[in-house]
Amino acid sequence: MKTPAGLQPLIDDGMIDGVVRKLKSGKEASVFVVAHGTELRCAKVYKDAQHRGFHKLAQYQEGRKTRSSRDARAMGKGGRHGRKVQESEWKNAEVDALFRLAAVGVRVPKPYLVYEGVLLMELVRDADGNPAPRLNDIEIPQAQAREWHRFMIAQIVLMLCSGLIHGDLSEFNVLLDADGPVIIDLPQAVNAAGNNNAFRMLERDVNNMRDTFGRAAPEILATEYAHEIWKLYEAGELKPDAVLTGRFVHDTAPADVAAVLFQIEEERLEAEERQRRREAVDAP
16 A cells, blocks of 8 residues: 555654555544564554544643643643644653553553654454454443453553543443453543543543443443542552442532632642742743
8 A cells, every 4th residue: 555654754764664554544543554574563643633633632631741841831822832742742642651551551552662753553453363343343242241341440440540541431442352352542641640630531431331331231330430449549549459349329418618619729829839930940
């Protein structure tokens, strides 16, 4: 096939030997099967921001560390440099998340490198050696649904224990290789400790898995793992081997609004003071 422009630099510099075929094209990127010596690998070519369909990018990037406070301010103000920094952060976030999660045992494709804005990683295969199907392409038996649901909840816990939330986990972002589910598509991975939307995104990930597997095993639909997991996380008690029940008793006591508003004001003042100190350091 004709070599896509985004992959030509990898061929020119010997990172890959050729392009075999396009594997898929999505809202964020196009994915290709590429040759590297005798191996087949995956190359993910990210789309530019103006061509991506992924909205509300800022809420995913909240809490991520940037290389400098100047870059952080540029991203906040927009403009050409800010957009360039934001694009770089977006592309690098996935490979950082993949290395981080692979190191703690989360089932993700093995990452190799990001080169000229292209992520090169393992090609996930099924038992016959073909590119693995997505979860949404498979008819799931009831017993298998229960097993895979337990596994995916454990994977979500393991991710959170390492400080990350997928942020867009669904049946379309899970592949099935010869050994079971593999989690993919992580450029929007959320920093759990530094993002105000963290619980909402965790809950969405957990509930997407609940709804997917609950179609085959309806009893799964009654579970509430997200609240149970988050309560343990907030208390500093969440462990990879945590025993979960899927049950949660919600607190119905009225909120102390005055105390919440006081805490918000305290954090706002602290944030302003941190910003003043950063600006003083960066000032010429």
